[in-house]
Amino acid sequence: YVKSTKEILEKASKERYAVGAFNFNNMEFLQAILEAAEEEKAPVIVATSEGAIKYIGKGDIEAGAKLAVEMVRTYAEKLSVPVALHLDHGRDFKIIMAAIKAGYSSVMIDASHLPFEENLRETKRIVEIAHAVGISVEAELGKLKGIEDNVVEKESVLVDPEEAKVFVKETEVDFLAPAIGTSHGAFKFKGEAQLDFERLKKVKEYTQIPLVLHGASMVPQDVVKLANEYGAELSGAKGVPEDMLKKAIELGINKINTDTDLRITFVAYLRKVLSEDKSQIDPRKIFGPVFEQVKEIVKERIRIFGSSGKA
Ligand SMILES: O=C(COP(=O)(O)O)NO
Ligand SMILES: [Ca+2]
Ligand code: NA
């Protein structure tokens, strides 16, 4: 059933577990994510980036947002678990408004590339509008490396817990994504994986609101290897290790954004199925086994996040 992001995350924060926020761009990824949540009896957040809305709507933002809302609602109303639809990395005011108008449960205003005062002002503005119509808001402090659809953050600037305290108080934002060393995509760390848990601990203490980890994909090496065996070129791919995810959850992360793990799984098994079933031309017989694997990886993530059975 449909439930608000805020209710889902406040429960998670109180009970110290995390809920997956899985990105989707099409029907099959959405189906795989929702089936995984249902099978794990877990609350789940499904998210579209601005690029996903443009892709779903073939450039028509209102149509894309509306279609995303209607696909999620149509599937979710049949499920026994709570589902929320979230706008990931909102930056374009028009797209954020389109998502609110279409019926998204929550929106992210990502102004983390701006100086503190401007990020604060931008976020405050979206919070006022969204809260007026019962929508919750996520913001980001500090910068992630990696390419977020249309943002290339040159350096990763970690969150300042003192700034986070002021930021949350002034903006009344509902959830905060503190940059603690992750980055988007499959190539997260040059050397050893490293997260700044001290900062995270302080941000939770100072803000006491649900926190979000971006760039949290684990990039499983067996799947990377499989993709490469069938012709992909993903050498050097590296993600967040399980023990670090678990520690981040203990310290107060309640929403974990995951996109790359689903993409790598999709690519590995699509390559495998196509190369093994050479006469297959029915897309359902190709996508069927591929998205079974995507569903399995989502279930694995839900178990690691601690939200299995929490519906
Ligand atoms: O932060 C993410 C996804 O990160 P990954 O690339 O690690 O899946 N979406 O907003
Ligand atoms: Ca950002
Ligand atoms: Na987000």
Ligand SMILES: [Zn+2]
């Ligand atoms: Zn992100």
